[in-house]
Amino acid sequence: MADKSLELFDAGHRACGGCGPALAGRLILKGSGENTIVVASTGCMEVFSTPYPETAWKVPWIHSLFENAAAVASGVESSLKMQGRDEHVICICGDGATFDIGMLCISGAFERGHDITYICYDNEAYMNTGIQRSGATPYDADTTTSPAGKCSTGNARPKKDLPAILAAHGAPYVATTSIAYPNDVIRKVERAVNTEGPCYIQIHTPCCTGWGFDGAKTIDIGKLAIDTGLWVNFEMVDGQIEKAKKIVNRKPVEEYLSVQKRFRHLFRPEKNVDEIAKIQAIADRNAEKYGIDVTVKK
């Protein structure tokens, strides 16, 4: 059991105030503990936590490139095995490094069955380079490369279902979680690092800068994503959903969308009822697929 009181992701890094990924970094290490080697990808977290000669990481940490963390982690794990060492090897990568450019390396590492935990902090766009869309960007989000305009309502495609893709690789443990529920993050990371084989965790990490909300509201936004069904916290074991966080009286997606600038175009100059209905349908499908709805009798 990892000592949860340890702060292995140090204060003093350069993240924005209210940064979801920074909180994720801190919680991940509480779950994995001191006996951990972190392999990172190029991205927000790498940049704000390691400007040479400073580092926020109190565990061994390596960044190689944007797209190869899973392959580097494969090498680290292989090396540890040959030396008879037992550190946990975890990747901490953003959604661009995971959903898009890193897919080749991730697929290879999971197919080979390396004993690593791959963690994606999902802030739903390339935030490090200025808010461009990724495969994790949700439907209709306005980003600098999927801008809403006269002929566009923002990102034209729904979010890629990466947990399902990695579960299909035979991953023994796949989970989603959110920084809005810190203990859930810690518990799932702890479970993943103690599960043999390649495990995947996707952490919803609201980004105040990229999504356009007050940095004091990060946790509230994270909770709203779950309360509307646009984000579901679940665990999959050997490809089967074991548990999904239930929602009592699920809220309409409008409550989540209307408080973020990235969806502002859906509400002005007038409300785009059709597009909001499409997003509501995504949430409804999520609720049905994962069976999260709980109706309380009045």
Place this chain on the structure above:
Amino acid sequence: MMKIIEGSHAVAEAVKLCRPQVVSAYPITPQTHIVEALASMVADCELDADYICVESEFSALSGCVGASAAGSRTYSATTSQGLALMFEVCFNAAGMRLPIVMTIANRSLGAPLSIWNDQQDSISLRDSGWLQYYAEDIQEVSDLHFITYRVAEDHGVLLPAFVCFDGFILTHTYEPVDMPTQEEVDAYLPPFTPYQRLDAKDPISMGMYATPDYYMEFRYEVDRAMQRARGVYTDAARAFAEQFGRDYTSPVEGYRLEDADTALVAMGSICGTVKDAVDEMRADGKRVGLLKIRSYRPFPVEEVAAALGGVSTVAVLDKNISLGSKGAVALEVKDALYGSGIPVLDYIVALGGRDIRKKDIAQIVTLAEAGKGDMFYGLRTEVL
């Protein structure tokens, strides 16, 4: 022990004797036989290594980065398109000072697709911070692996290294090779002692990002390490010569250069053909010699200048072309001879596996002595 062995298998045997703990590799022609042989050795428990069967060359080298950073001796092999796919990781491995050794079975780069030999692949990575050694024959390529691990892992160097040999011409050829025993190699090559490694008991951060206040100093340090590798190579090769009796101490090798008027300069297996051609030309009374370049990075500027200082004409045979400029070896030789007044003529030869024979070498010497150079030699003008 002498044995007749295929070039790729000799490399695999030599690598096995170096005791790599992690092999991370992807098959690609004409390198394939090396990694197949290593995979068999691991499968038969002849080699106590983890063989990571990666899905691409990009991951092959990325795996080596992780394994080396975590403290293991690591190995890979590739060629051509595979090396091109590793481009980004090559710079990264050098910048992180990871002493990975990789064999390059030299091959041309597409398009058009060509599986045959030239040296464009490794030459194209010349600025990546990897040491680059080129072998003339199978004995040399085997032996260079022992020496190269010692150089790369030296704490004064800590740089990754290519051991290059010509695809098909050497990879698929059988030659008699004197292969040392494990005991002999163990006595020569100590186990890898990382300068630093990823270790939960002593955490460090590697591969961080550097602002303009620091980046340039990192590049400077890589360059200094490359410069220090000159002396470390000489010491490692001298120790090898003392123990095994085969002498690769100099980063260049002169052949009948002492009283030569015209010197040919080349790298790799073509040097064997040139030596035979030189012998024939000498028999005809022509004072010709060869300077073989063994170390391309670091480039042995002083040794080249000293070896070529007395000749009247230099003809460089380049199995590569820096398009829009000249052959990469010629550029280096010109630099080494700058101010000497000695003309350096460049001949782009044998690209994409085109054969080059003794009579071609003699023809090039004739051209050079007439002052005609800086050309693609052997172009089929009728298909242009």
